[in-house]
Amino acid sequence: MTDKWIYWFEELSKDDFELVGRKCANLGEMTRSGLPVPPGFALSVDAHRRFMHETGAAEQIRAFVATVPPRELARDERVSRQIRDIVENHEMPDDMKAEVSKEYAKLCALVGLPDLPVAVRSSGATSMPGAMESFLNIRGDTQLFRKIVEVWGSSYTFQAIAYRANNELSVEDFPIGVAVMKVVNAKCSGVAMSVHPNTGDRNKMLIEANWGLGEGVVGGSITPDHFVIDRTTGEIHSTISTKAECVLPNGDGTSWQPVDAELQDCSCVTEPELRAIQELASRLEAEYGEPQDIEWVFDRDFELPESLRVVQTRTAKIAKGADEKSQNEYLIDLLLSSIYHRK
Amino acid sequence: MRTYDITPFEFDEAVDLKKYDAWFLDGTHSVPPWTPMFGWSWINYCRHGMMWAAQKLQLPTCKGWDWRLHRGGGYLAVLVVDDPAEIAEREKVFRKQLEPFIEDYDAVWAAHLEELQGYYTTLRAFDIDGSTNIELLDHLEDAFRLNKRMWEIHFYFMYVVFGVYMLFEAMMKKMFDIDDSNPEFHKFLTGFDNKVFQVDRKLWEFGKKAETMGLDSLFLENMPDKVGALLAESEAGRSWLAEFNEFLAEDGWRSQRMSEFVNPTWLEDPTPAYMNVRQFLQKGGDFNLEKERARLTVEREAAEKELMQKIPDEQKGWFTKLLRLAQRSGSFSEEHNHWLDLYTHALVRRALIGWGDRLVAADVMDKVDDVFFLIPDEIRRVALTPEWHDLRGLVADRRAEWASWAEEDNPPMMGTVTLEEAMGTLIRSNDPVVLKVVVGSFPVPKPELNADLYGTCGSPGVVEGRARMVMNDADLMQIEEGDILVAPATYPSWTAVFALLGGVVVDRGASLSHAAIVGREYGIPVVMNTFEGTKVIKDGMRIRVDGNMGTVTILND
Numbered sequence: 032m033t034d035k036w037i038y039w040f041e042e043l044s045k046d047d048f049e050l051v052g053r054k055c056a057n058l059g060e061m062t063r064s065g066l067p068v069p070p071g072f073a074l075s076v077d078a079h080r081r082f083m084h085e086t087g088a089a090e091q092i093r094a095f096v097a098t099v100p101p102r103e104l105a106r107d108e109r110v111s112r113q114i115r116d117i118v119e120n121h122e123m124p125d126d127m128k129a130e131v132s133k134e135y136a137k138l139c140a141l142v143g144l145p146d147l148p149v150a151v152r153s154s155g156a157t158s159m160p161g162a163m164e165s166f167l168n169i170r171g172d173t174q175l176f177r178k179i180v181e182v183w184g185s186s187y188t189f190q191a192i193a194y195r196a197n198n199e200l201s202v203e204d205f206p207i208g209v210a211v212m213k214v215v216n217a218k219c220s221g222v223a224m225s226v227h228p229n230t231g232d233r234n235k236m237l238i239e240a241n242w243g244l245g246e247g248v249v250g251g252s253i254t255p256d257h258f259v260i261d262r263t264t265g266e267i268h269s270t271i272s273t274k275a276e277c278v279l280p281n282g283d284g285t286s287w288q289p290v291d292a293e294l295q296d297c298s299c300v301t302e303p304e305l306r307a308i309q310e311l312a313s314r315l316e317a318e319y320g321e322p323q324d325i326e327w328v329f330d331r332d333f334e335l336p337e338s339l340r341v342v343q344t345r346t347a348k349i350a351k352g353a354d355e356k357s358q359n360e361y362l363i364d365l366l367l368s369s370i371y372h373r374k
Numbered sequence: 375m376r377t378y379d380i381t382p383f384e385f386d387e388a389v390d391l392k393k394y395d396a397w398f399l400d401g402t403h404s405v406p407p408w409t410p411m412f413g414w415s416w417i418n419y420c421r422h423g424m425m426w427a428a429q430k431l432q433l434p435t436c437k438g439w440d441w442r443l444h445r446g447g448g449y450l451a452v453l454v455v456d457d458p459a460e461i462a463e464r465e466k467v468f469r470k471q472l473e474p475f476i477e478d479y480d481a482v483w484a485a486h487l488e489e490l491q492g493y494y495t496t497l498r499a500f501d502i503d504g505s506t507n508i509e510l511l512d513h514l515e516d517a518f519r520l521n522k523r524m525w526e527i528h529f530y531f532m533y534v535v536f537g538v539y540m541l542f543e544a545m546m547k548k549m550f551d552i553d554d555s556n557p558e559f560h561k562f563l564t565g566f567d568n569k570v571f572q573v574d575r576k577l578w579e580f581g582k583k584a585e586t587m588g589l590d591s592l593f594l595e596n597m598p599d600k601v602g603a604l605l606a607e608s609e610a611g612r613s614w615l616a617e618f619n620e621f622l623a624e625d626g627w628r629s630q631r632m633s634e635f636v637n638p639t640w641l642e643d644p645t646p647a648y649m650n651v652r653q654f655l656q657k658g659g660d661f662n663l664e665k666e667r668a669r670l671t672v673e674r675e676a677a678e679k680e681l682m683q684k685i686p687d688e689q690k691g692w693f694t695k696l697l698r699l700a701q702r703s704g705s706f707s708e709e710h711n712h713w714l715d716l717y718t719h720a721l722v723r724r725a726l727i728g729w730g731d732r733l734v735a736a737d738v739m740d741k742v743d744d745v746f747f748l749i750p751d752e753i754r755r756v757a758l759t760p761e762w763h764d765l766r767g768l769v770a771d772r773r774a775e776w777a778s779w780a781e782e783d784n785p786p787m788m789g790t791v792t793l794e795e796a797m798g799t800l801i802r803s804n805d806p807v808v809l810k811v812v813v814g815s816f817p818v819p820k821p822e823l824n825a826d827l828y829g830t831c832g833s834p835g836v837v838e839g840r841a842r843m844v845m846n847d848a849d850l851m852q853i854e855e856g857d858i859l860v861a862p863a864t865y866p867s868w869t870a871v872f873a874l875l876g877g878v879v880v881d882r883g884a885s886l887s888h889a890a891i892v893g894r895e896y897g898i899p900v901v902m903n904t905f906e907g908t909k910v911i912k913d914g915m916r917i918r919v920d921g922n923m924g925t926v927t928i929l930n931d
Contacts, residue, residue, distance in 0.1 A: 231688035358691040
C-alpha cells in the first residue's frame with residue numbers, strides 16, 4: 032500500500048471510488064467542480080485495511096467467521112454485532128491517530144474553529160444506502176478516532192453483510208472509505224431528486240425538507256415538506272406539513288428535538304432557496320450525465336448562495352413499475368400543473 | 375323595455391358589463407337565435423349544470439359560466455377563481471373527484487347513463503293523450519327536472535374528459551413536439567365506435583334492405599318528405615316501414631338541431647332519416663365508415679405501439695392511463711350528444727307539444743308550436759284554467775321579435791374591453807370546455823400561403839371539390855358525393871351526410887367540436903374557425919380545403 036491514505040476532497044474525483052469509496056469520490060468530484068461542498072478529507076479504503084491488519088482485527092474476524100455456518104452469517108443479527116464488537120474493541124494505531132489528528136487540525140484552522148464539529152460518514156466502493164453508519168457533530172480528536180473506528184465497524188452491520196452475501200462480494204473482507212467533513216450549522220436540510228422517482232418524469236424535480244440536519248428528512252417519523260418543481264415552467268407545487276421534530280446537534284452527537292411551535296407549519300425552505308437547490312440539481316445532473324439524488328443543507332452562518340451546501344449526490348433510483356395509486360396521483364399532478372395552474 | 379322579458383337572465387348592459395367586462399356569444403349553439411322556450415331552458419339548466427359540475431368537482435380555477443340571453447343568443451362569461459388560497463382548497467377536492475374517472479371511466483359513465491335511461495323510460499311511457507291537465511303539468515315538470523339533471527351529468531363528464539384531452543395535447547407537445555394540428559396527433563384518438571356511428575350504420579343497413587326489397591328507386595326518385603306516404607302504399611314498403619319505425623322508437627329521439635325544441639324529432643317526422651337512407655343509396659357500395667374505421671383502428675394501434683416504444687418503461691403506466699382517457703374524450707364528445715342533449719331535448723319537446731295541442735284545443739292560442747314562444751311559467755299560469763286565458767297577443771309579439779333577430783347577426787362579443795383582453799380572461803379560466811369547444815383557438819392568417827380563408831385544423835388532409843352551403847336541413851338534400859360542406863357549424867344529426875363529403879369548412883369550432891371529431895372518424899379534411907367562411911364562399915364554387923394548414927382557397931367561381 033502507498034503511504035498516502037488521507038486525501039482532501041479537492042484531491043479526489045469520481046474515478047477514485049475504489050480508492051476512497053463512492054461517497055468520498057463524489058464529494059471530491061463536486062469539490063473540484065466548484066460545488067458548495069463543506070470542507071473535509073477522506074480516509075482511503077487502504078486506511079481501513081491497514082487498521083484491520085495492524086490491530087489484528089482482520090485475523091480475529093476471519094477466525095470467528097470460520098466458526099459460523101455461512102448461511103447464518105447473513106441471517107443472524109447477533110453475528111454481525113459480534114463482528115462489530117471485534118472491530119470496536121480495537122483502538123486506532125497511534126501513527127494513524129497522529130495523521131488523522133494533523134489533518135483534523137488543518138480543517139479546524141481552515142474553518143477557524145477549534146474542535147470543529149464534523150460528520151464522519153461511511154463511503155463504500157459499492158453503494159449500499161443506509162447499510163452503514165454515519166455520525167454527525169463529532170468534536171475533538173478522541174471522539175473522532177472513536178467514531179472512525181465505529182464507521183469501519185459498521186461495514187459489518189447486518190444489512191451490509193446481507194447485501195454482500197446476496198451480491199457475491201466478500202463477506203468478511205470489505206474495507207470502506209470514511210469521509211470527515213465540517214458539519215454545517217444547519218437551518219434546514221433535505222433531499223432533491225432531479226427526476227420524479229415514482230414515474231421517471233425528468234421534467235419534474237422533487238424536493239423534501241425539514242428543519243435541522245439531514246437525518247430528520249430521510250429517517251424519522253415526521254412528514255417533511257414536499258415540493259415538486261416543473262423544470263420547464265419553473266412552477267413549484269408545495270405541500271407543507273407539520274414538522275413537530277427535527278434532528279439537531281446534541282452533546283457529542285445528534286438527537287430528535289421539538290421544533291418551535293411557530294415554525295412547525297411554515298415552509299422550512301424559502302422560494303429563493305428552492306431555486307438554488309433546483310439550479311444545483313440541474314448542474315449535478317449535467318455533471319454526472321444522469322438524474323441525481325442529492326442531499327443538501329442550508330448553513331445558518333452564510334447568506335444565499337453560499338449558504339447552500341451539498342453533502343451527497345448519487346444516481347437517482349426510479350421505482351420500477353410504480354404502483355397504480357402513485358400513477359393515478361401523478362396523472363392528477365400533471366393535470367393540475369399543466370392545465371390548471373396559472374402560468 | 376327588455377327585448378325578451380322572459381327571464382332574469384336577459385342581458386342588461388348597465389348591470390352586466392359592470393360585473394364582467396366581456397360576454398361571448400355561444401355561436402356553436404345559439405345561432406340562429408333560440409326560441410324563448412329553448413333560451414329559457416338553456417339559461418336555467420345548462421347554466422345550472424355547469425355551475426353544479428364546477429362545484430361538485432371543485433374545478434380549481436373556474437366556477438362554471440354565467441349566461442345571459444340577448445336577442446335569442448346565449449352569451450357567456452366565465453367565472454374565474456383568482457384567489458390562490460381558494461384554488462388550493464378546491465384542488466384538494468378536485469384530486470379526489472378525478473380518481474374514479476382515472477380508475478374506471480367506463481363504469482362511471484355507464485352508471486350515469488343508466489340513471490338517465492331510467493328517466494327516459496319513465497317519461498316515454500307517459501300517456502300524453504290520456505292524461506289530465508294536472509298529470510300533464512306534472513309530466514312537464516318531470517321533463518324539465520330531467521333537463522336539469524342531464525346538464526349536471528353533461529358537465530360533470532365534460533369538464534373531466536376535456537381537461538384530460540388538453541393534458542394529452544400538452545404532454546404530446548412536450549414529449550414528442552406533436553400538437554393537435556398535426557395529423558399524427560389524431561391517429562391516437564380515432565377509430566373508436568360510438569352510438570352516433572351505430573345509428574349511421576343502421577341507416578345504411580336500411581338502405582341495403584330497401585335495395586333488396588326493390589324499394590331503392592322509391593327513395594332515389596322521390597323527395598324524402600314524400601317517401602313515407604309512398605312506402606305505405608305497398609306490401610314491401612309497409613314491411614320496411616314497420617322495421618324502420620321500431621328503429622325510430624329507440625333511436626329517433628333526436629331533432630335536426632340539437633340545441634332547440636322547435637324542430638320535429640325523427641319520430642314525428644322521419645324525413646331527415648329518409649334523406650340519410652337516400653344518400654347512402656346514392657353513394658352505393660359499402661358502408662365506407664366501416665372500412666374507414668377499420669383502417670383507422672389499425673393505424674391507431676400501430677401508432678400506439680410505436681409511441682409506447684419511445685416511452686421509458688417507468689413512465690408507461692401513467693402514460694397509458696392518460697392515452698386511454700384522452701381516447702374516451704373523443705368518444706364522449708361525439709356520443710354524449712345522442713345520449714344527453716338530443717334525447718333529453720326530444721323528451722322535453724314531446725311534453726311541450728302535449729301542451730301545445732292542449733292549449734290550441736282550449737282556444738288559448740292558434741298553433742301547436744306557439745308553445746315554444748312561451749316560458750314554463752306561462753304554461754303553469756294557464757294550465758289548469760285555460761278557458762280564462764288568451765295567449766295570442768303574447769305569442770304574436772314574441773314571434774315577431776324572434777323573426778327580427780334572425781335578420782341581424784348577434785355580435786360575437788359584448789364588452790368594454792378588446793377581444794384580445796377578453797380572450798385573456800377566458801384563457802385564465804383554464805376551462806377546458808371554453809377552450810376546446812365554444813371559443814376554440816383563433817386562426818392566424820399566413821399570407822405566404824396565399825389562401826382566401828385562414829382557420830384552424832379540425833381534421834387533416836387536402837381535398838378539392840364543390841362548395842355546398844348548408845344553412846339548414848333542407849340544404850343537406852343538395853349534397854352530392856365529394857362535395858365540401860360549408861356551414862356555420864355542423865350538428866350531430868348531420869353525421870350520416872359526412873359519408874358523402876369530401877371535406878368540411880365551418881365558421882366556428884375547436885378540436886373537440888362535432889365537425890372535427892366526425893371529420894377525423896371519416897378521414898376527411900376539416901377547417902374550422904374561418905369565422906366568415908359562409909360569407910366568403912358561395913354555393914357551387916370550387917374550393918380547396920387544406921386541413922393540415924387550416925386554409926381554404928377558392929379555385930373558381
